[in-house]
Amino acid sequence: MSQSEEEDDYMSMVFDDAPKAGKETSLQRRARMQKEGEAKARAKTRAEKEAETEAAREAGLATALDSSSKGFKMMAKFGFRQGDTLGKAEDARKEPIHLSMKDDRSGLGLESERKRKLRELVEEAEKEVKRSKIEQVDYRERVRQENEEKRLGVELYNAQKTAERLVEEDDQSAREGQEWTPTSEYKSRQTISGKRSLQSINILWRRLVRNRLEKERDRKRRQHFNDSLSSTLPTYISADEDEDADDKLALGHDVTAIEDDLEDLSDEDLELEEFEAQPLAERLQKVVVYLREAHHYCFWCKYRYSSATLDGCPGITEKDHD
Template sequence: MSDEEEDYMSDKFLAGLQEVRPSLVQDRGKKRQIEVETKKEEQRKRQREATAAAGTVDNARLQQSLSQPLSADNKGFQLLAKMGYKAGAGLGKQPDARKEPVGITIKSGRGGLGREAAIAELAAKRQELRRAHLLQRAGIESGAEISTEAYRRRATQKAEERKLQYDIRRCQQTCESLDLKADVTEPDLEFFWPPKPKEEENSDAEGEQDPPEEEETPKEELYTPAEQLELLTGYLRTAYSFCYWCGTHYEDSADLDSNCPGLTRDDH
């Protein structure tokens, strides 16, 4: 027999077997070790089965058993009776003394005692954050009282703002087109024309040389969207006899005054 071949009766060969019957092992030490491991595995299996069976105890039946009064031959009841306790009375001299036993709930899971409370707290916190995000998205402060009327007002305001921005963009396009036809190279006010893309602004800045130092010009006065729309429509009416609300380019100011219903959307 060569050195590389392994004796099938050697201890090394027997140690490599995962499941070996003790009757097939001649070495007493190995035989004892296998028997001990087998008994430990059987004991662990019985413990797992007992734990699973204990976890399936009917909690409702347990509470029902606890709700029944103790019999007079119960050792605990007899000890309480010796100290002056009477059936149906509370434990203690205080008027609000406990009369019912503390309830018991079977815990079948393996999580820590504080895990359920932590999960409940986490769920409540997530709900609070989700509510705050929805309020923020709707533009309502977290401390403000929410009502159906307030929500409707906010939704109406949002719709009006979207409509206002749409009208401003249309007026800007119309104003730019009419100005260019009239050989106007720059808008009278910056917001009269649609904003230029950033790439175009960067390219213009790169092609131009640094202008000579001049006095700083004051920044253009800011206007609300409603004021911008009012200025735009007024400029189109005065400069080009164009009514944005009618969508009509009138012949002159007299034709505009006689045929246009008014200056605002409501007039139309």
């Protein structure tokens, strides 16, 4: 019985001829060789080749010089030992110089030239941004100044209109209340020999009167041109001596009659030019001061006070009334 127990069970799946562990069978060897052949036959990509080259280069640079090499033996004769620096200086280089591989086919120095041009482009772009910001600030400042000039021009016009109106009111009051004698402030409507004199008008609002007279002159000229039967021949002199002034004006024979009452519009007014050469703010300030001193009127309060002290007025400037 014991002998039968020692015999192998013929039903077991254990085979004596099974390959031992670690030994490659022919099938395994054929599969391995097929895989290796396929791997060798496959063309490597450029990235894979570059990665392998980089890895091999880094491995070579990381490997110390072998003492059995001819180069190491030559340096050892001059006193070099593994780990020492090259040269006599203690702070000399111990590690090899890092390689910067050139992958393209461009010439030497082209990369540095590109970097220089790129740096110049960046600097130019930064300057352009700064210039644009400065121009934006200048533009806003210029627009602000233009708007301020327009506002001051409107304020000056209103102040001149107010001054002219107050003079006319005082002129009318003086005529109604007592025998009127024109003063230096009441000469805006004075006539000399039946003709208007611009020089007699206060310089502070003389421009208003001059512009009004120029518009009136232009209007009369247009009316004369439209109404005249022979406006295209203004120099024609009629032989008829019986024509009166109205007939001559209607027929265009006497064009000088239009400007009889505007005699000095064509004359140069140096005083007015000098006044208008001043900044708008200064001209406005002069008109405001005149209104306060001559008429007790505050232009910013829009009120005429009863006394020269202008009690209740916060000040003479516009900022005082903010």
